Amino acid sequence: MDSLKAISESDPPATGKRRIDELLEEVSENCVECGLCVSECSFLEAYGTPRSIAKSYDPSSSSSHSLPFECSLCSLCTAVCPYGVKPKELFLEMRREAIRRGAAPEKQHRALTGYEKAGTSRLLTWRGLPEGCDTVFFPGCALPGTRPGTTFDTFRKLRETIPSLGVVLDCCTKPSHDLGREEYFSATFGELKGWLLDRGVKRVLVACPNCWKVFTDYMPEVAVETVYEALPREERSVLEGVNVTIHDSCVMRFAGDAQSAVRALAGSTGAKVVEMVHSGEKTLCCGEGGAVGYVAPKLASTWGLKRAKEAGELPVVTFCAGCANHLSSRIKVCHVLDLISGPKETLEGKVRVGKSPFTYLNRLRLKARFKKEVKTAHSGERPPLPGTSGSKLKLLLGVAALVALVIGVRASGLGQYLEQERLRELIAGFGVWAPALYMLFYTLAPSLFLPGLPITIVGGILFGPVWGVIYTITSATAGACLAFLVSRYLARDWVEARLTGPRWRKLDEEVAKNGWKVVAFTRLVPLFPFNLLNYALGLTKIGFLPYAAASFVCMLPATIAYIVFSSSLLDLLRGKASLGLIAGIALVAAVSFLPAIVKKFLRRKGADETILK
Ligand code: SF4
Ligand code: SF4
Ligand code: SF4
Incomplete structure (x- = not known):
């Protein structure tokens, strides 16, 4: 099942991610403790050479987990090391390890x-x-x-x-x-x-x-x-005779082309660019790097002080709004985009900069x-991640709407017309026609991209918890199968033209390797929109029967939960909290945790957690 995770939203975070043991070994072996990086960095001055930090790393000690959060992750050590050691990578991995072990200073970083x-x-x-x-x-x-x-x-x-x-x-x-x-x-x-x-x-x-x-x-x-x-650059002479200096962002210390472009833009105003001691590959962090200021403000401020000392009276031009913000309390600093828009006003400090x-x-x-x-x-807009505050907000809004509806129904006296038993008697009067029409509509809905949840809720209201589940799961599965068959035999080209992204290609590859397990996984963990997924799976190599069976079984828990809940919905609107309603709410809450449980289960089975995201 490991490879199932590869079909999720993203690729593993570090292309070529190496785990902590390898990095500890690498730094211990290659750092000869020449002290070059230590003389450049206050963090290393305080804690010792990268080798000594790697050697003394102890995952059972809390200090090993708090220490890397004082490194700015600025890579100056990498830039100055003549032996090709990359201490920053080790400190970043130590941070990840602290998070994995629940030992990171997360509280301090909340803002x-x-x-x-x-x-x-x-x-x-x-x-x-x-x-x-x-x-x-x-x-x-x-x-x-x-x-x-x-x-x-x-x-x-x-x-x-x-x-x-x-x-x-x-x-x-x-x-x-x-x-x-x-x-x-x-x-x-x-x-x-x-x-x-x-x-x-x-x-x-x-x-x-x-x-x-x-x-x-x-x-x-x-x-x-x-x-x-x-x-595009517009050469002018507005700032002729004025000297400025450039603060290169430490994140882009190895991005020579961008650094040259910024210098050219600054120079296009007529100003002369004077270099500081630490620039280009050897630039300094502004003090904001690695969010050190949240845990060790004094240490973070040493970077800003060094930068201010080097800049002296020269106006500093940056290409990072974060750096500009951070350095503004110490030196005269501006953003290069402001400088090219209004060179004089910018250097005179007349440009408005928004503050939190x-x-x-x-x-x-x-x-x-x-x-x-x-x-x-x-x-x-960006959709909320499953299980995050975005979906929680939706849930809250849904509950608020329901409460408002209950109050409205009660206040207007409409409750007398909303009796469940009377409604179901009325539906029973139509004989087989009512369920037949409902099921036909539900079977067509996925192919027409209609949302399934409102139809399921209507099913619960009209047919009750038992027949509601039977009619709904049968027709929802039939609908998923219909879209699958349409995609496979009738509209292949049309569907293919719409599902061109790498995620869909990955889905195809994973189905070829893992068959029905991928169908089961994607039904339980909503990584893809349901209606589109049916069409996409029609293009894969999965057989029709395993597809139908996995869909039926894995859609059943949510169907039961929503039908049990909605079959008591009219009671709720009339202000009555029945046993069925309480059971329905409990079931809906339980299925909303299913994706997280499935992910946890796969992780426990030894799957590489990064692929699940
Ligand atoms: S990444 Fe920057 S702060 Fe961290 S050890 Fe290297 S030079 Fe020091
Ligand atoms: S510059 Fe390189 S070898 Fe020297 S102490 Fe730093 S990491 Fe070790
Ligand atoms: S400025 Fe905003 S978008 Fe850019 S790195 Fe910072 S947080 Fe991300």
Whole structure:
């Protein structure tokens, strides 16, 4: 069953991920303790050479788990090491291990994970792809929040040379990546990646260095470029005679092309670019890296102080809104996108930069602006991850709507017309016609992309818990089979043309390897939309009978739960809490945990957890 997990939302997080033992061994063997990296880094100064940290790592000690959260993950050690040691990789893996063991300082990071969560919410996200779009602008979170106007202007400038440019307002979830929250990162970024690839996106233009890193490392299927490389340059002499310096983001220390492009943009204003001691590959972290400030603020501030000392009186130009924000308390700093829009005003500090909590408002306004501006062929907000607050919010709204309905029915006196027994007597009067019509409708529904849940609820109300389950599971299975047969024998080309993304290809490969188990898994864990899944499975090599049997068995638990619940729904509307209703609510709650239980079970069986996300 291990490979079943490969069909889930995303690929394993680290392309070439290596586990902690290998990394400990590698650092212990290759670090000769020359001290070069130690002299550059306050974290290593405090804790010793990478080799000594690796040698003293003890998974049973809490200090081994808190220590890596004080490393900025800036990779300066990698850049200066003459022996090719990559200590940052070890410290990141130590963070992941701390999370796996429940020993990470998660409480201290709540503000950051909350910020990230807001960035991936339906409210703040939006994806708009025009007809023929294969390139999207991904501005990230910090730039739209602090500089909505600049973000919008950047999009417009880019669109002059890329007319079908799309836009994606979302968070790359790098904070979770760096905090070692592999599972969350993989599921969240995986959803975004799947959405973009399914719609034929081939190039992503980013403005945030962290987004650049995430897309470069985890989405090798597309070309990733910075807007600084893609923007047209307009040579001017407005800042002639002015010296500026560049703060390269530590995340992009090895991205020479982007660094050169930023220098060229800054130089296009007429200003002269003067280099600091630490620049390019040897740049310093601004102090924000690795979220160190949440657990060791003093240590984090040493980076900012070093940077300020090197910059002196020179105005600093950055290409990361996060760095600009972090350094602004110490030095005169600006964003290169502001600098090219209004060179003088920017250096005079006249450009408005949004501060929290107004950054959220800015992002909302920007979303509305983009929605108005971009004519889309594909659009939408990020869907909530199964089992996350998004789906919990839906559940809460559903409960609130139900309570309002109950109050409304009681207050209006309509309850007398909603007697279950009277309704069922009325239905029985139609003989076989009522169930026959219901089943016919349900059988056709999946092929017509009609949602199954409302029909199931009607089934429970009209036919009660026993016949409701029998009619519903039979016709729901028949409907799934009909869509499967239509896809396999009648509309193969039409379906194939619509299911072109890598997720669907993976599904095909996994069915070829694991047959009915994949059908069972995807029925229990809603990784794919139900109606589309029926069509997709019709294209795979699975036999009709195993498909039908696995669908029947695995759809049964949810069918029973919703029918038992809805068969007492009229009682609820009349304000009566019957035993059937309580049982129905308990069953619905139980089936909502099924996906998590199935995933846990597969993990226990030894499956590689990262593929399940
Ligand atoms: S990644 Fe940066 S903070 Fe961490 S050890 Fe290396 S140089 Fe120090
Ligand atoms: S520079 Fe390389 S060899 Fe020297 S202490 Fe650092 S990791 Fe070890
Ligand atoms: S990495 Fe970019 S998108 Fe992600 S939180 Fe930071 S600024 Fe936002």
